[in-house]
Amino acid sequence: xxxxxxxxxxxxxxxxxxxxxxxxxxxxxxxxxxxxxxxxxxxxxxxxxxxxxxxxxxxxxxxxxxxxxxxxxxxxxxxxxxxxxxxxxxxxxxxxxxxxxxxxxxxxxxxxxxxxxxxxxxxxxxxxxxxxxxxxxxxxxxxxxxxxxxxxxxxxxxxxxxxxxxxxxxxxxxxxxxxxxxxxxxxxxxxxxxxxxxxxxxxxxxxxxxxxxxxxxxxxxxxxxxxxxxxxxxxxxxxxxxxxxxxxxxxxxxxxxxxxxxxxxxxxxxxxxxxxxxxxxxxxxxxxxxxxxxxxxxxxxxxxxxxxxxxxxxxxxxxxxxxxxxxxxxxxxxxxxxxxxxxxxxxxxxxxxxxxxxxxxxxxxxxxxxxxxxxxxxxxxxxxxxxxxxxxxxxxxxxxxxxxxxxxxxxxxxxxxxxxxxxxxxxxxxxxxxxxxxxxxxxxxxxxxxxxxxxxxxxxxxxxxxxxxxxxxxxxxxxxxxxxxxxxxxxxxxxxxxxxxxxxxxxxxxxxxxxxxxxxxxxxxxxxx
Numbered sequence: 001x002x003x004x005x006x007x008x009x010x011x012x013x014x015x016x017x018x019x020x021x022x023x024x025x026x027x028x029x030x031x032x033x034x035x036x037x038x039x040x041x042x043x044x045x046x047x048x049x050x051x052x053x054x055x056x057x058x059x060x061x062x063x064x065x066x067x068x069x070x071x072x073x074x075x076x077x078x079x080x081x082x083x084x085x086x087x088x089x090x091x092x093x094x095x096x097x098x099x100x101x102x103x104x105x106x107x108x109x110x111x112x113x114x115x116x117x118x119x120x121x122x123x124x125x126x127x128x129x130x131x132x133x134x135x136x137x138x139x140x141x142x143x144x145x146x147x148x149x150x151x152x153x154x155x156x157x158x159x160x161x162x163x164x165x166x167x168x169x170x171x172x173x174x175x176x177x178x179x180x181x182x183x184x185x186x187x188x189x190x191x192x193x194x195x196x197x198x199x200x201x202x203x204x205x206x207x208x209x210x211x212x213x214x215x216x217x218x219x220x221x222x223x224x225x226x227x228x229x230x231x232x233x234x235x236x237x238x239x240x241x242x243x244x245x246x247x248x249x250x251x252x253x254x255x256x257x258x259x260x261x262x263x264x265x266x267x268x269x270x271x272x273x274x275x276x277x278x279x280x281x282x283x284x285x286x287x288x289x290x291x292x293x294x295x296x297x298x299x300x301x302x303x304x305x306x307x308x309x310x311x312x313x314x315x316x317x318x319x320x321x322x323x324x325x326x327x328x329x330x331x332x333x334x335x336x337x338x339x340x341x342x343x344x345x346x347x348x349x350x351x352x353x354x355x356x357x358x359x360x361x362x363x364x365x366x367x368x369x370x371x372x373x374x375x376x377x378x379x380x381x382x383x384x385x386x387x388x389x390x391x392x393x394x395x396x397x398x399x400x401x402x403x404x405x406x407x408x409x410x411x412x413x414x415x416x417x418x419x420x421x422x423x424x425x426x427x428x429x430x431x432x433x434x435x436x437x438x439x440x441x442x443x444x445x446x447x448x449x450x451x452x453x454x455x456x457x458x459x460x461x462x463x464x465x466x467x468x469x470x471x472x473x474x475x476x477x478x479x480x481x482x483x484x485x486x487x488x489x490x491x492x493x494x495x496x497x498x499x500x501x502x503x504x505x506x507x508x509x510x511x512x513x514x515x516x517x518x519x520x521x522x523x524x525x526x527x528x529x
Contacts, residue, residue, distance in 0.1 A: 009381075011335035011339055012335035012339060012345055012380065013345065013380070013383045014247070014331055014335075014347075014375065014380050015065075015241070015382075015385060015388070016066055016350050016351075016368070016382070017066075017067040017068075017069070017241075017351040017352070017385070018049075018351075018353070018357070019068075019071075019148070019188045020041075020045075020046065020068060020069065020074055020355065021070075021074050021148060021353075021354075022041060022073065022074050022077065023037075023463040023480075024077070024513075025038055025083065026512050031284065031285060031286055033473060033476060036290075036291075038083065039087060039091075040292040041355050041359055042078075042123075043116065043292060044358040044359045044362065045354060045357060045358035045359045045364075046078075047123065048358045049354065049365050049368065050122075050130065050133050050134070051365075052365050052368055052372070053066065053137055053142060053143065053372075055369075056369065056372040056373065057137070057142050059373070060372070060373075061140070063382050064372055065141075065142060065382040065383050065387060066143055066144075066372075067144045067186075067384040067385045067386075068143050068144070068146070068354065069145070069147065069187075070146075070148070071148040071149075071152050071172075072147065072148065072151070072171070072172045072175040072516070073150075073151055073515065075175065075176070076175070078130050079131055084128035087123065087128065091120050091123075093285070094291060094293055095117070096283065097293060098112065098113045098116075105295070108295050108296075109293070111295070112293065112294070112295050131179060134180075135180050138180060138182075141384075141386075143384070144384035144386040145176075145184070146184060146385075147172045147173060147186070147187050147188070148187060148189075149187075149189070149190050150167070150168045150169075150171035150172040150516065151457045151515075152463060153165075153168045154190055154191060154414045154465060155168065155190065156195040156198075156414075157411070157414060157422075157426075157427075158427075158460060159197075159198075161427065161430040161431050162201060162527045163434040163437075163525065163526065163527045164433075164524070165198070165201055166201060166204075167453065167457065167523045168457065168460065169201065169202065169205045170205055170520070170523040171516055171519060171520075173206060173207075174518055185209060185386070186209045186210065186385055187202065187210050189212070190462050191405060191462060192212050192216070192351070192403070192404055193404040193414075194210075194212055194216050194401075194403055194404070195402050196399075196402060199234040199236040199237070201527070203236050203238055208237070208239060209241065209385055210241070211240070211241050211242075211243065211385075212242055212400055212403060213242070213404060213405040213409065214243045214244065215401065215403050215409055216240070216400045216402070217242030217398075219400075220398035220399055221398065221401075223398075224242075224396055226344060226346075226396070228242030228243065228244050228349065229347055229348070230344065230396075232398040233397055234399050239389055239395060241347075241349045241385060241388075242349060243349055243351050244348045246334055247348045247349070247350035248351065248352065250327055251327070251350075252356075258367070259356075259361035259364070260298065262298050262299055262300065263315045263316050263319045264316055264361065264362065265295075265296070265298070265363070266294060266297055266305070266308050266311075268305060269305045270290040270292070270293060271294070272292075273290065275288075294362070295310060296308035296309065297309055297310070297311045297316070317363070320367050321366075321370050323367060324367050327367075328371065328377075328378040329378060331348060331380055332378040332379060332380060334348065335348065347383075413466070413469055414469070418469050418471075419468040419469050422464065422465055422468075422481060425459075426456075426459055429456055429485060429489070430456065433524060434524055436449070436452075436492065437449060437521050437522075445498075447506070448491050448495050448506065449521050450521060451487075451509060451513070452488050452491040452495070453523075453524065454516060455484045455485070455488040455513060456484075458480075458515070459481055459488065461480075463477070464477040464478075464481050487509050490502075490505065
């Protein structure tokens with residue numbers, strides 16, 4: 001087997017893969033935590049990354065390459081007119097709070113106020129239509145936009161009912177096509193989670209490539225000749241790219257990674273925790289919570305939040321540039337070593353949560369900007385996954401190993417004593433729905449079946465399992481699961497009993513859970529894997 005075509009102008013290739021996802025925000029719940037999560041991500045992550053990519057494309061269109069997965073729930077939120085109408089008020093509330101700070105804090109937060117205003121000007125310039133900006137970068141080839149499972153369902157725990165896995169994937173593909181005008185060939189498997197036989201389902205649905213964690217590739221059968229440094233192809237026709245831990249650790253590591261440097265902005269010290277509740281309520285914020293208003297630096301990672309020093313933007317920017325150089329130098333050395341030992345063009349896959357860049361690590365978009373700007377200097381060719389496969393490399397046939405990129409490397413983070421109770425609940429619902437959609441019902445009940453499919457998908461989101469395992473906002477996660485399953489079973493009961501329809505109930509939940517307007521019941525009909 002030959003590896004990727006050797007390019008003598010470069011030491012090798014680097015593909016940065018970002019996964020952007022947030023859970024669905026209920027329409028009728030103003031100031032919800034999910035809404036805050038979304039707006040902070042728009043402000044700190046999605047807009048800064050778009051700006052970086054667009055500016056870099058103007059300077060160097062050929063080396064501005066990135067792979068980005070946008071989950072269908074996130075796409076739905078970014079397309080939502082209700083969300084677009086709410087965002088200006090959310091921004092103005094934060095600007096108002098910063099303008100109302102005492103003089104010392106006001107001076108320290110000037111950088112934040114300026115950046116918020118610049119970000120909002122970008123929002124206004126594109127009328128809040130960020131999806132269109134992503135679409136243009138996808139068309140130009142600078143971005144390879146992947147889809148994801150419809151509601152980020154953790155696919156290995158849905159495998160008992162293959163039709164539920166198919167429903168997640170086909171719903172996602174249809175939504176992606178309606179949003180971007182093209183059928184996606186690549187997918188980000190939620191949590192990079194893989195199980196035996198999933199590749200056949202992916203292939204049958206039209207998917208052709210995906211990303212796995214490193215051990216999912218290294219434990220393949222047979223063991224890949226080039227390890228994670230070249231994609232493999234499964235016997236069922238899916239190309240898999242493996243995460244290179246050396247390329248992710250400098251950014252990802254909570255203890256030794258770049259984001260923990262003392263000059264960077266402190267994530268946990270937020271003005272929202274320090275203002276009196278009355279001041280928040282006067283501005284429509286119902287409770288003490290993080291507001292995304294942070295203007296202190298990490299200072300000492302072991303120190304108390306009360307002892308954090310004020311953030312100095314220029315120091316942080318300078319350090320980000322140094323870290324980008326350090327990262328690229330390490331990748332260049334790594335690629336040179338790989339090139340010396342093999343007659344192929346090595347490929348490094350570096351996947352991350354997109355929200356790490358800007359939200360968790362405030363300086364992250366500047367880091368990406370410097371990677372795009374400086375990679376050629378280090379003889380590193382930036383690429384994306386589609387570009388690699390377009391070159392038709394001769395891939396080794398290997399079957400990947402069950403795996404995920406979660407703690408422990410397999411499925412235990414989403415299947416443990418804190419969240420295992422979810423599995424029989426959604427499995428039972430999935431089994432009943434799979435039987436239901438294969439029966440004949442009049443068109444009157446198609447509306448109910450479609451809404452039941454939406455509620456089932458929303459109950460399957462891996463976000464809830466993750467929150468329960470992590471121990472954060474657990475009551476919110478439980479409430480969301482119970483709420484969607486309650487709605488699902490009430491709809492099923494109406495369908496099965498052909499009883500009088502509760503039209504008010506149906507109208508209300510259609511308005512609140514109005515995701516996936518083009519959902520198709522046939523996606524859940526019998527699938528023989």
